[in-house]
Amino acid sequence: MARTISFSEATLEAMREEMRRDPTVFLMGEDIAKQGGIFGQFKGLPDEFGLERVRDTPISEAALVGAGVGAALAGTRPVVDMHFADFITCSMDELVNQAAKLRYMFGEQCTVPLTLRAPDGITKSAGAQHSQSLESWFVHTPGLEVVIPASARDAKGLLKSAIRSDNPTLYFEHKSLFPRKGEVPDDDDFLIPIGKAETVRDGRDAVVITYGITVGRALEAAEQLARDERIDVRVVNLRTIWPLDYDAIADAVAATHRVAIAHEAVRVGGVGGEIAAFIAEHCFDDLDAPVVRLGAAHVPTPFAPNLQEAMYPRAPAIAAACRDLVRKSR
Amino acid sequence: MTYTLAPAAPLAEGEIALGKTLLQMMVRIRALEEGIERHFLAGEIPGFAHLSIGQEAVAAGVCAALRRDDYIASTHRGHGHTLAKGAAMKAMVAELFARSDGMCRGKGGSMHIADFSIGMLGANGVVAGGFGLVAGAALAARLRKTDQVAVCFFGDGATNRGPFHENLNLAAIWDLPALFVLENNRYASTTSTAETMKIEDVAIRADGYGMPARIVDGFDAVAVHHAALDAIGRARRGAGPTFIECKTYRVRGHYIGDPERYRTKDEVEAHKSDDPIVRLQARLAGELSQGEFEALWDAAKSEFAEALSFARASAPPETGEAFRGAYAGDRDPETPHGAFALREEASFAPFFSDAPSAGTGSVH
Numbered sequence: 001m002a003r004t005i006s007f008s009e010a011t012l013e014a015m016r017e018e019m020r021r022d023p024t025v026f027l028m029g030e031d032i033a034k035q036g037g038i039f040g041q042f043k044g045l046p047d048e049f050g051l052e053r054v055r056d057t058p059i060s061e062a063a064l065v066g067a068g069v070g071a072a073l074a075g076t077r078p079v080v081d082m083h084f085a086d087f088i089t090c091s092m093d094e095l096v097n098q099a100a101k102l103r104y105m106f107g108e109q110c111t112v113p114l115t116l117r118a119p120d121g122i123t124k125s126a127g128a129q130h131s132q133s134l135e136s137w138f139v140h141t142p143g144l145e146v147v148i149p150a151s152a153r154d155a156k157g158l159l160k161s162a163i164r165s166d167n168p169t170l171y172f173e174h175k176s177l178f179p180r181k182g183e184v185p186d187d188d189d190f191l192i193p194i195g196k197a198e199t200v201r202d203g204r205d206a207v208v209i210t211y212g213i214t215v216g217r218a219l220e221a222a223e224q225l226a227r228d229e230r231i232d233v234r235v236v237n238l239r240t241i242w243p244l245d246y247d248a249i250a251d252a253v254a255a256t257h258r259v260a261i262a263h264e265a266v267r268v269g270g271v272g273g274e275i276a277a278f279i280a281e282h283c284f285d286d287l288d289a290p291v292v293r294l295g296a297a298h299v300p301t302p303f304a305p306n307l308q309e310a311m312y313p314r315a316p317a318i319a320a321a322c323r324d325l326v327r328k329s330r
Numbered sequence: 331m332t333y334t335l336a337p338a339a340p341l342a343e344g345e346i347a348l349g350k351t352l353l354q355m356m357v358r359i360r361a362l363e364e365g366i367e368r369h370f371l372a373g374e375i376p377g378f379a380h381l382s383i384g385q386e387a388v389a390a391g392v393c394a395a396l397r398r399d400d401y402i403a404s405t406h407r408g409h410g411h412t413l414a415k416g417a418a419m420k421a422m423v424a425e426l427f428a429r430s431d432g433m434c435r436g437k438g439g440s441m442h443i444a445d446f447s448i449g450m451l452g453a454n455g456v457v458a459g460g461f462g463l464v465a466g467a468a469l470a471a472r473l474r475k476t477d478q479v480a481v482c483f484f485g486d487g488a489t490n491r492g493p494f495h496e497n498l499n500l501a502a503i504w505d506l507p508a509l510f511v512l513e514n515n516r517y518a519s520t521t522s523t524a525e526t527m528k529i530e531d532v533a534i535r536a537d538g539y540g541m542p543a544r545i546v547d548g549f550d551a552v553a554v555h556h557a558a559l560d561a562i563g564r565a566r567r568g569a570g571p572t573f574i575e576c577k578t579y580r581v582r583g584h585y586i587g588d589p590e591r592y593r594t595k596d597e598v599e600a601h602k603s604d605d606p607i608v609r610l611q612a613r614l615a616g617e618l619s620q621g622e623f624e625a626l627w628d629a630a631k632s633e634f635a636e637a638l639s640f641a642r643a644s645a646p647p648e649t650g651e652a653f654r655g656a657y658a659g660d661r662d663p664e665t666p667h668g669a670f671a672l673r674e675e676a677s678f679a680p681f682f683s684d685a686p687s688a689g690t691g692s693v694h
Binding site: 024026052053057058060062063065066067068069070071072073074075076078093094097098100102103104105106107108109110111142143145165166167194195196240243245246 | 456667
């Protein structure tokens with residue numbers, strides 16, 4: 001059985017179920033207990049779990065993440081909300097030098113079961129300091145896991161897996177996705193395994209490898225191409241950005257021979273580069289055309305709505321990339 | 331805030347046993363660090379190492395007031411805290427020698443030594459890295475409803491960083507069972523504290539967060555111990571955190587090999603009489619014979635000699651160890667992390683130093 005609920009409600013269900021299941025799970029962040037979170041994603045949690053386990057904090061990102069790491073070392077499973085992903089920059093030492101490295105550095109004496117929730121992405125003229133997608137920094141840092149849901153179903157299954165993971169996990173949730181509805185299974189133990197991609201649309205002419213909010217944009221492009229131009233595009237939703245599902249990527253290349261990689265994060269130095277390099281190294285003979293990468297322009301996100309909408313890949317750009325791939329290599 | 335050097339008066343009768351225990355711990359720390367210094371200079375210890383010689387009273391005094399299941403977080407100058415919390419010297423020395431029997435399998439070294447079996451959450455290569463860990467461990471103790479306490483050791487330099495301020499505030503507003511122990515040794519790396527802050531007593535910073543603070547003579551292990559006992563008792567009762575500033579002095583350079591161009595020999599010489607071991611031995615006069623004192627030293631030196639033999643006999647970690655340990659699950663090839671670790675190892679194997687044609691580089 002499945003129900004249709006919003007992405008935000010899906011994360012709330014995940015929190016509730018995991019907090020009921022494990023008394024060591026707790027949540028802290030700015031404006032979450034009394035206000036319920038900027039996107040309503042924490043609404044009602046203190047009523048069931050109390051203010052000890054759902055904690056409002058000062059605006060002190062370094063302390064929040066640092067204390068999250070310390071609490072994770074000492075037998076609890078903290079979930080820390082960053083308010084906006086952009087503010088992770090205020091806690092980089094805690095995340096990169098502490099959370100990511102302690103297990104390795106200390107010879108596996110500890111685990112760091114910390115979940116960092118970070119609302120990210122471009123939305124409604126939020127401007128340069130509230131619109132970033134920073135996942136590639138953390139893929140580049142050994143010791144962290146990175147998951148990015150694309151739907152309500154992903155949101156629930158990945159958040160539950162992130163909380164249960166013994167590794168520090170960044171959970172990037174796109175701000176524009178919170179109100180979006182989707183089907184979510186009823187099962188309390190519904191999990192989406194970390195490290196596994198999903199083919200969300202079949203197709204033989206080309207593949208769009210993508211994640212997060214861009215999955216929806218890729219599906220929109222694929223529907224349009226199928227309807228109007230009889231081009232059959234596969235869409236792979238990575239779901240986990242680290243550890244990358246390299247096998248799923250190789251399979252998609254072998255099945256389609258033409259690859260576009262799309263994300264909302266800045267293209268230069270983005271995750272798409274790692275995927276493209278992997279394909280060049282290991283799947284070269286399967287390719288009928290050079291790999292195409294789509295991502296945001298290498299500029300801060302502008303405020304003016306028309307400028308904002310011009311600088312990151314939406315459905316028409318993804319469709320154009322797939323069309324080109326197919327035409328050039330027919 | 332007022333603070334006076336403790337009088338070198340003989341210890342009261344009820345404190346003799348405590349005094350001997352603290353003296354023994356300080357002698358063990360000193361023997362360990364003098365040994366580390368010798369073998370570092372002999373080229374047997376890779377990396378960096380920082381000595382706490384002259385500051386042993388703080389580690390010994392505070393840790394003697396803790397239980398095994400209490401937590402501490404230390405600094406890059408952390409050998410004393412680690413030993414005083416109860417770590418085994420031989421696993422420490424093996425770690426500094428980068429051997430497989432080291433406390434961290436040879437992957438941490440002096441700056442990242444840790445012993446979770448005794449609640450020692452690690453030395454830290456980042457100045458002020460311990461504040462968050464301690465606030466978090468104290469919070470976890472509260473949430474798990476235990477009466478454990480978490481102690482953060484840090485230097486004067488760390489109090490100029492943001493995480494000090496953020497975490498002191500957090501610990502204060504939540505009344506966390508924490509203790510913040512400042513070892514004010516008057517230098518942040520090679521820069522005098524007089525140049526980096528306008529205040530004489532760092533302890534006044536705690537007042538800004540509503541946290542009680544006191545200043546103690548950091549050369550007096552007994553005084554440090556009493557201050558720590560009070561603060562730890564307070565934390566265990568749920569009455570909140572305390573700040574203790576220990577006025578001390580770093581007799582050795584910032585790191586082993588530091589040419590120390592930033593201070594005069596006379597300045598260092600002037601602090602020789604503050605040596606916490608000399609001071610406590612004097613206070614135990616009449617209760618501790620020269621023979622007993624020498625026996626403490628002999629035992630500490632032979633403990634180090636055994637640790638040295640253990641370290642030298644231990645093998646370096648196998649090369650394959652480089653690729654594992656970053657993630658829970660990465661030793662199991664069935665997990666995504668384990669599968670990736672296998673791939674990574676295979677891609678580097680042709681370049682291992684013992685491979686037929688060695689080189690360097692990543693080649694998926």
